[in-house]
Amino acid sequence: MASSFRCTDPCLHLFHAGDCGLPTSSSREQKATEDIVANCFRYFKNCLDIETDIPMLHRRKHEAFLMKGLQHLSESYECLDASRPWLCYWILHSLELLSIDLPEGMASQVAQFLAKCQCPDGGFAGGPGQLAHLAPTYAAVNALCIIGTDEAFKVIDRPALQRYLLRMRTPEGAFKMHEGGEVDIRGAYCAASAARLTNVATKAMFDGTAEWVVSCQTYEGGFAGEPGLEAHGGYSFCGLAALVLLGHERLCDISALLRWTANRQMAFEGGFQGRTNKLVDGCYSFWQGGAFPLMHMILSKEKDDTLSADSWMFHQGALQEYLLICCQHQGGGLIDKPGKPRDFYHTCYCLSGLSVAQHLTEGRLEHTQVTGCASNEVKRTHPVFNIGLDSVLSAHAFFEALPVP
Amino acid sequence: ISHAVRDCYDYFRAILRKDERSERAFELTADAAALNPANYTVWHFRRILLKDLGKNLQDELDYITEVIHDHPKNYQVWHHRRVVVDWLRNASDEIDFTRLILTHDAKNYHAWQHRQWVLREFDLWDAELDYIDDLLEEDIRNNSAWNQRYYVISKTSKFTDEVIAREVSYTKEKINNVPNNESAWNYLRGVLLDTEMYKYSGLMTFCEELFSQSIRSPHLLAFMVDCYQEMLNAKCEDKEEVLAKALKLLKGLEEEYDTIRCEYWKYLSVTLSSKYAGKLEQSSS
Numbered sequence: 001m002a003s004s005f006r007c008t009d010p011c012l013h014l015f016h017a018g019d020c021g022l023p024t025s026s027s028r029e030q031k032a033t034e035d036i037v038a039n040c041f042r043y044f045k046n047c048l049d050i051e052t053d054i055p056m057l058h059r060r061k062h063e064a065f066l067m068k069g070l071q072h073l074s075e076s077y078e079c080l081d082a083s084r085p086w087l088c089y090w091i092l093h094s095l096e097l098l099s100i101d102l103p104e105g106m107a108s109q110v111a112q113f114l115a116k117c118q119c120p121d122g123g124f125a126g127g128p129g130q131l132a133h134l135a136p137t138y139a140a141v142n143a144l145c146i147i148g149t150d151e152a153f154k155v156i157d158r159p160a161l162q163r164y165l166l167r168m169r170t171p172e173g174a175f176k177m178h179e180g181g182e183v184d185i186r187g188a189y190c191a192a193s194a195a196r197l198t199n200v201a202t203k204a205m206f207d208g209t210a211e212w213v214v215s216c217q218t219y220e221g222g223f224a225g226e227p228g229l230e231a232h233g234g235y236s237f238c239g240l241a242a243l244v245l246l247g248h249e250r251l252c253d254i255s256a257l258l259r260w261t262a263n264r265q266m267a268f269e270g271g272f273q274g275r276t277n278k279l280v281d282g283c284y285s286f287w288q289g290g291a292f293p294l295m296h297m298i299l300s301k302e303k304d305d306t307l308s309a310d311s312w313m314f315h316q317g318a319l320q321e322y323l324l325i326c327c328q329h330q331g332g333g334l335i336d337k338p339g340k341p342r343d344f345y346h347t348c349y350c351l352s353g354l355s356v357a358q359h360l361t362e363g364r365l366e367h368t369q370v371t372g373c374a375s376n377e378v379k380r381t382h383p384v385f386n387i388g389l390d391s392v393l394s395a396h397a398f399f400e401a402l403p404v405p
Numbered sequence: 406i407s408h409a410v411r412d413c414y415d416y417f418r419a420i421l422r423k424d425e426r427s428e429r430a431f432e433l434t435a436d437a438a439a440l441n442p443a444n445y446t447v448w449h450f451r452r453i454l455l456k457d458l459g460k461n462l463q464d465e466l467d468y469i470t471e472v473i474h475d476h477p478k479n480y481q482v483w484h485h486r487r488v489v490v491d492w493l494r495n496a497s498d499e500i501d502f503t504r505l506i507l508t509h510d511a512k513n514y515h516a517w518q519h520r521q522w523v524l525r526e527f528d529l530w531d532a533e534l535d536y537i538d539d540l541l542e543e544d545i546r547n548n549s550a551w552n553q554r555y556y557v558i559s560k561t562s563k564f565t566d567e568v569i570a571r572e573v574s575y576t577k578e579k580i581n582n583v584p585n586n587e588s589a590w591n592y593l594r595g596v597l598l599d600t601e602m603y604k605y606s607g608l609m610t611f612c613e614e615l616f617s618q619s620i621r622s623p624h625l626l627a628f629m630v631d632c633y634q635e636m637l638n639a640k641c642e643d644k645e646e647v648l649a650k651a652l653k654l655l656k657g658l659e660e661e662y663d664t665i666r667c668e669y670w671k672y673l674s675v676t677l678s679s680k681y682a683g684k685l686e687q688s689s690s
């Protein structure tokens with residue numbers, strides 16, 4: 001059977017980045033990375049002779065890795081760690097994408113733990129007894145919506161959350177991450193996402209926010225952390241998703257953003273880099289890849305009838321190959337690139353990117369494109385909130401029934 | 406979780422709950438920050454104590470210098486430095502300090518963020534373009550340095566006609582050396598953001614020369630496509646020919662030179678055709 005994998009194409013070597021005869025530290029690092037990836041591809045090609053069901057998503061191993069992390073979380077000791085709601089979210093969303101149900105009682109335990117991270121003045125902190133922070137607030141709200149029980153939804157003190165978000169607002173409409181904390185574009189996304197999911201958004205809360213976000217779009221086309229900085233995948237997703245949440249996506253230069261984002265997919269590796277002339281990293285599969293459904297939606301709203309009906313504007317097959325062949329850790333969990341340690345952050349965003357690469361949803365249109373064996377298919381993720389589509393629906397059903405505080 | 410960590414945290418929590426503003430509490434924040442520099446609550450409380458106890462801010466700057474050297478990619482430590490420098494109203498160390506961090510990692514986002522803040526807050530622009538020249542001399546692919554170049558110019562001289570001319574010729578030279586360097590192409594586009602690129606003196610010739618030297622960098626081809634699209638937008642004569650040229654380049658990108666982005670190039674082709682080919686037919690019929 002002729003293989004249809006991009007990574008086994010004999011012409012792939014034509015797409016090495018090269019150095020035009022003038023090597024610098026950037027091109028040397030790039031070459032070293034391509035060499036490692038080429039090794040993985042070669043190994044895969046050899047395996048193809050004896051195995052037919054590859055590349056395979058190692059569901060069992062990932063499940064074991066995630067479950068161990070979840071167990072660890074629920075032993076709710078208090079410590080200096082300031083990203084515990086993040087850990088909850090990364091693990092729960094990964095499990096959700098893999099269609100793994102939580103063990104009996106676990107959902108309730110996690111919801112109760114997150115309740116302990118909630119601050120009396122509103123918002124969630126990185127751990128019990130800490131100061132509220134927008135990033136763990138975003139993560140906690142997402143995690144509770146994934147759990148999706150009335151118990152979980154009711155954890156959120158909505159009036160307090162609303163007051164907290166208003167306190168984090170700067171006069172121009174940007175958001176600081178915490179009291180006395182830094183202001184950057186993550187704040188706008190985290191605030192908009194949490195506010196929209198829980199139905200506490202008001203006009204005054206986001207007055208000027210979209211304009212501030214747009215001022216972070218750089219000459220390259222992507223968004224930066226704050227005005228003047230370099231375009232960056234994580235911040236770019238935050239900027240675009242925030243604009244979509246606020247209904248002001250048309251304020252930004254969408255064709256420049258599309259060009260920049262499309263150019264972040266690596267010609268040889270197939271994964272995405274975070275910035276121009278930086279290295280491929282599995283987590284950008286979502287930060288960059290997740291921007292395509294958003295841009296697709298924006299363009300189709302503008303009645304762009306030249307849009308493809310069965311493909312995003314990136315190479316979905318190549319991304320899946322990179323994730324499945326290069327980003328799975330031997331012992332479970334997913335990673336940045338071969339040789340890097342596994343963690344829950346990369347596991348979550350590699351799987352989220354895989355989901356985007358497998359599923360095209362546009363209105364009632366659905367198109368699935370799974371690389372490798374059919375069991376590799378993961379659940380659809382919502383490209384704005386990055387939680388499962390069902391999770392968004394049940395959260396909306398619960399919170400839209402309540403009045404805005 | 407070790408006992409030391411647990412003890413330290415229990416202790417810190419107790420102090421936080423009591424809101425104890427003492428020397429002992431201040432020292433404890435350093436211990437806690439050493440165990441986890443990402444704990445923003447610890448840093449926040451430390452800043453309250455710095456003010457309350459009237460601590461020496463220069464000492465604090467020395468301290469945070471050490472911490473950043475150990476944790477250069479952490480949000481909290483950089484934010485702490487920014488606040489301390491802001492309180493001191495003295496940024497005399499900041500240019501050298503960020504330069505040192507960037508020597509180890511020329512693309513450290515936090516270091517660039519801090520540096521940009523210092524430049525604009527303390528008006529220290531004078532030597533920045535020279536510094537960027539050095540960085541680009543060292544690594545022409547350093548996109549952070551290109552971005553900084555754009556930032557400095559947009560905040561100082563601005564992109565006047567003379568500056569645009571200087572920057573275009575600078576960038577052309579860099580592209581000649583490394584034609585496949587996306588950073589330089591992106592910068593060129595940025596410099597000409599409000600200018601019609603196809604009209605810009607010598608630019609099309611420059612591209613055509615590279616093309617005739619058999620250079621097929623996707624960035625070159627894409628740039629030429631953009632120029633052709635501008636011409637079509639401007640209702641140039643010989644529309645059919647220009648459109649055909651653009652479509653041919655796009656086909657090359659899609660099928661041969663940049664196949665990873667085939668869907669994107671296909672989309673641009675279809676868009677371009679539907680936008681201009683229709684009108685061509687109408688005008689010729």
Ligand SMILES: [Zn+2]
Nearest residue numbers: 281282283336
């Ligand atoms: Zn990563």
